Amino acid sequence: MTEKKQKDSKKASSQSKPCLSNQDCRGKAVLDDEDESENFPTEQIRCLTLHQQNSPKLGESFSWKRYKLWKQDKYHRSARLERQLKSLEDRIDKQLKRFQAQYSRAMNPTRPKDVAELLMPRSSPPLELATLSWLGDWRPSSILGLFSSLIRSSPTLASSLSHAGATQKAISQLIHDLRIEEAVIDEEMMEIQANCILRIPFSIANEKPNGSTLDQVNSELKKVHRLIVKAQNFRTNALETVVKKILCQSDAAEFLVAFDGIQETVHQFSRDYKMRKGPVSVPLISGSEIVGVDSGYSLGKFL
């Protein structure tokens, strides 16, 4: 009874954290592929359709029966290929959905205290957030940036793009546009951060908090939440653009694997890093005598 309960709760927890289970699922998916077929790798898919090994050579005599056999064989092979392509497509969709689910967390009912969690999820170590995160997850422009650097480093990916040069140009344009969108969101976020002291009424020396203070906090957080949703939409769009619009199936799969791989790597070493560093600390006596020596430098330059 209790065992069953435990199992159920395990199940539930793994379902509720799609981002954590990504790697496992990916690993499993790879295994499945190997089981199903030895011909699966994408290069061979192309080869097979072009030069069939059993195709009759010119000048060779062959009987009608052999031809029929060959045709049947060809039919079976292409049917199998079609199934494989379909299953690859399904897997890509599944993986994409997983990311979409992760990116649309903010669409779920969000309590005021959840806003901080969306911005700085505790499941991600601080270093992971510092390296990759903007408003809680990947920068949309970084998703395309990763794609762009993958093209440059991987010749197979580059050569498979029909118009590599044009694509590269289109991606640069997209990155540029996304950065503008990010800057707009940054600007709005900054407006909230710069004015919170005026909008949240602490300045009056009131001893006990009243309802209006909390209302004010919540209304500011509502604005932040709106920006998080905006950011998540850009993120989802960026990923969909790469996977669905720019890349063909096999390359999309390759990209998703790399995308997930980087996240996993960063997550791992950030976790190790945090374990190694421990909580951040300062010297017990931090020499307040030297405080103030260096003030007035940077602003002075501009004023």
Add this chain to the structure above:
Amino acid sequence: MIKSLSRKKPTGRRRFRDYYAIWIETLKTIHLPILRHHMSCATSTSSPNLLSAHVEILHHHFKSYYHNLDLAASTDVSQILFPVEHRNAMELPFLWLGDLHPYLFTNLLRSYLLQHDDSFSLQEPENEDEEYDYQEHQEQEIEEEDEEEIEVGESCEFLKKQWPLMNAWKIQSRKLTTRIDQIERGLRLMVPALMNRARRAQAGFVQKVGSGEVSAAVAAAEMEEEMVGIVMDANRLRKDVISEIVSVTTVYQAALFLEGLAQFLVGIRDGKLLQEFRSCKSPIN
């Protein structure tokens, strides 16, 4: 300087979380009440010198915080950028690069001036003083920055005779607004530059790892180094803006400014409010 300091004290560290808790507690239970006490007395009987001394103490309290924030950032910048350990869920969304946004300081100051601007227009204009300020401002504008600072003692004498605390924002408002304009112009250059640096550091990381140039760990170390610089520059900006404001305002203005700032920091950590906040179930979307 930081290195030589840490060499002197190789042992004896405490978690930044504890440091910040104590810092806030000192602000809440010692500095803020004393400041308020002197503010309420200064207008009538007690000497403004006491107030000015306490403004300095409070200012120093802020400076020492930023000094420690720098030390902490050089230990592990990621925990300062994402301070989930020492800041609560109500504060976190309002933080920029690990602490208050520098615009917040100038905005707070502006709000005092604006508040007063309204009531000022209703009253009779204080021509004499305004003219005096304006001239002084004109004379000093070309001169060295340091000389533009107000002699705290001098202005106190002046204030003691003529101005109660509640009128603090009437005085030298033109000179002050010019100065805030300058500070804000500086910030408008430097804040976006810092944001860009942070963005480029992250983009650089993805690019390096994506292209396989270096391992993720090496790329992260490089990015971390850049982030330490960014956070320290942001801290310097915050510290400088506070110092500029304290130096350019009169002692009463500085006292009101620091009081407002301290009250915000203390208020957003208020236990009861936080409890209400945490138990708030109604979704905001």
